Amino acid sequence: MTRIRKFWSIVTACGILLAAVAGEGQFHSQQVVKKVPTTHKVVALTFDDGPHPKTTPALLSVLQAKNVKATFFVLGENAEKFPAALKTIVDAGEEVGNHSYSHRFSRKISDADFIEEVARGEQAIAKIAPKPSLYRPPGGGYSDRRVMDLKQMGYTTVLWTVDTRDWEGRSSNDIINTVMKNVKPGDIVLMHEGDCARGTPAAVEVIIDKLREQGYNFVTVSELLQYYEMRE
Numbered sequence: 001m002t003r004i005r006k007f008w009s010i011v012t013a014c015g016i017l018l019a020a021v022a023g024e025g026q027f028h029s030q031q032v033v034k035k036v037p038t039t040h041k042v043v044a045l046t047f048d049d050g051p052h053p054k055t056t057p058a059l060l061s062v063l064q065a066k067n068v069k070a071t072f073f074v075l076g077e078n079a080e081k082f083p084a085a086l087k088t089i090v091d092a093g094e095e096v097g098n099h100s101y102s103h104r105f106s107r108k109i110s111d112a113d114f115i116e117e118v119a120r121g122e123q124a125i126a127k128i129a130p131k132p133s134l135y136r137p138p139g140g141g142y143s144d145r146r147v148m149d150l151k152q153m154g155y156t157t158v159l160w161t162v163d164t165r166d167w168e169g170r171s172s173n174d175i176i177n178t179v180m181k182n183v184k185p186g187d188i189v190l191m192h193e194g195d196c197a198r199g200t201p202a203a204v205e206v207i208i209d210k211l212r213e214q215g216y217n218f219v220t221v222s223e224l225l226q227y228y229e230m231r232e
Contacts, residue, residue, distance in 0.1 A: 031147050035161040036186040038227040041216045043187050045070040045204065046160065048099055048136060049167075050193035051078055051085035058201035059193070060092050066208045068218040070094055072193075073136040073158075076101035076124035083128055090129045095220040097134035097158065098122055107141040114146060118153060134158050134221055158221055160190035166197045175203035180210055188221065 036042075050056050050072055063070055072089050074096055079086050089096060100106075101120035109117070118135065125132055135155040137146070147157050162182045164175045179189055189207075191200050208218065219227075 031151060032142060032157045032159055033188070033221070033225065034159045035184075035188055036224050036228050038186040038229050040227050041185050041214070042219050042224060042227055043183060043185070043189060043211065043216055044219055044221045044224045045189050045207075046073060046097075046136070046158075046191065046221065047071070047200075048073045048190065048192050049078070049103065049197075050074055051082045051089060052193040052195075053082055053085055054195070055193040055197060055201060056082070056085040056088060059204065060088055060094070062201055062205045062208070063094065064092060066205070068208055069220050069223075070218070071097055071134065071158075071221040073097040073099035073134070074121075074125050074129070074132075075099050075103055076121035079121075079124040079128065086125070086128045095134075095222060096125060096129040096132055097136055097221070098125060098132040098155065099136050100138050103138045105139045105141050106137050106146055107139075107143075111145070111149070115149060115153075118150065118155070122153075156225075158188065161187035162189045164189065164191050164200075164203075166200045166203070167192045167194070169196050170199060172199040172203040172206070175199055176206050176210070179203075179207050183211065183216075185216075186224065186227065188224070 047059060047070060051074060072094055074086060098118060098121045100117040101124065104117055106114050122132060133154060133156060135150050136158050140159050142157060150157050162179055164178050166175050
C-alpha cells in the first residue's frame with residue numbers, strides 16, 4: 001500500500017506540474033494583443049518600420065488633418081538615422097512603440113540577441129520619445145518565453161488583426177479594400193512606412209473617412225486596451 005500511495009503521489013505531482021506549465025504557456029500567450037474584444041466601434045491604426053523622411057511627414061499630415069491619433073512602431077536604427085522624423089511623430093502627439101533595433105526576426109535569433117534587439121531599439125527611441133511600453137515583434141513572431149521576457153522589460157506584446165500587406169507595394173485602393181472588407185470593432189490595423197509603402201498615406205485618408213461614415217472612432221493601441229470587455 002505504501003508503494004502504491006507513493007506511486008500515485010508522484011503521478012499526481014507530475015500532473016499538477018504539467019498543468020502549471022501548460023497554464024503558464026497559456027497565460028503568456030494571452031498577453032499577446034491582436035485585438036480587443038469590445039462592442040464599441042473603435043479601431044487602432046498602426047505603422048511599422050519608421051520613422052522615414054518621406055512617409056512619416058505624409059502620414060502625419062493626414063492624421064493631423066483628420067484629427068486622428070495612431071501608433072508608430074519604430075525601428076531603433078531608423079530612429080538613429082532619422083531623428084528629426086521621429087521628433088515630428090512625438091511632437092504630433094502620436095504613440096510610439098518599439099519594433100526592435102534592426103528588424104531581425106525573433107525566431108531566427110538567440111534569446112540574448114533578442115533581448116539586445118529590444119534594448120537597443122528602446123535606447124535609440126528613448127533619446128527622443130518617451131520610453132515605449134508596447135513592442136511589436138518583426139514579422140509577428142513570438143513565443144511564450146519571449147512574451148515573458150518582454151513583460152519583465154515592461155512591454156506589452158502587440159500584433160494585429162488586419163494585415164494590409166502594404167509593404168508589398170500594393171496600391172492605395174488595394175489597401176483600402178483590405179481594411180474595409182475585414183475591419184471590426186476593437187481591431188488593430190497593420191500598415192508600414194518606407195519606400196515600399198508609398199500608397200499607404202493616401203489610403204489612410206480614405207480609410208479614416210469611410211470608417212467614420214460607419215461610426216468608427218480612432219484610438220492608439222494603449223487607448224484601445226481600455227475598451228477591453230470581458231466575454232464568456
